[in-house]
Amino acid sequence: MKIYFVLGIGLLLSSCSVNREVVGKYASQKNPNIFEFNSDSTFKYEFREFHLYQYATGRWKKTSQNTLVLNSTVSSATIPVKISKLDDVDLNRTKMTIDLRISDGMDLSNYKCKVFVNKTLFRITRCDSLKFIEIKSGIQQLSFQFTKEPIVITSNLISLPLSTEIISNPPSNFAVNLTFNDTLFSYRVFKDEVVKFRPNRIEIFNPHLKQWGHIYKVPDSSNIFLRLK
Structure with missing residues (x-):
């Protein structure tokens, strides 16, 4: 012993x-x-x-x-997405409202968003304009990609883009909620x-x-x- x-x-x-x-x-x-x-x-x-x-x-x-x-x-850099079904269904088109919040960061105008529909780039816009999207064809897959692109550049450091989870077969009329922290970019x-x-x-x-x-x-x-x- x-x-x-x-x-x-x-x-x-x-x-x-x-x-x-x-x-x-x-x-x-x-x-x-x-x-x-x-x-x-x-x-x-x-x-x-x-x-x-x-x-x-x-x-x-x-x-x-x-x-x-x-x-x-932090175990994942993929941004989670919350969706909720809304009334006023239109089978001929898809409507979505978007509530985006980037915590501890700059004004939303300093970020850009790429919207991908069915794996194809649908739109690029400044995030302060990302509030409502209407798509005439059906959506099998929907995702977003965000980049940090300040209007007034104060630093020479750059960061990589962030992507969201993929939304599969969303309803015809729905709301999207996206919330993440600015520090996630780096x-x-x-x-x-x-x-x-x-x-x-x-x-x-x-x-x-x-x-x-x-x-x-x-x-x-x-x-x-x-x-x-």
Whole structure:
């Protein structure tokens, strides 16, 4: 029994040691991904390449001696859609009213929306004009895509577009409710994403280049983040 107890303590100490080795800041001039892993198993992340900016917060977990798994606080960047059926049905055309709210952001005029009907682009409009749409033909699928395009540009940072869930076979007359936060435009979702851990560095997979990139550990005093604290 004493032997097993000693072995158990040894394994525990070894695990704690590896966790302490992971904790710290990681950044590299040759890699746009920046991480900070904290001792409470949380992490912070930023991505900066040219004018594209992304960030995330979440939790990390060591699944093996050399492997970490990351899950962000926000689990999906797909915008949920709520619809409600209205009266005044017209079988020859589809009518929809749209209630759009972008929290903690700018005026709706600073965002654009693409409306897709049956997988085809139907309309592009500034979001302050996105209140009512009438379509003469039937709708089998409906979705929206939003971009952040300020009328007055105050920053050179850009963000990726956001898409909604797909609405299938909506009624002839219905209301659409869309609510999301402006910060989602710059959010990077991690879902069970694997990161390799090596002494004084981590490796993250680039799906576009189809290769692993190295990010090296830097001193804790390093000011590596652009917006996160």
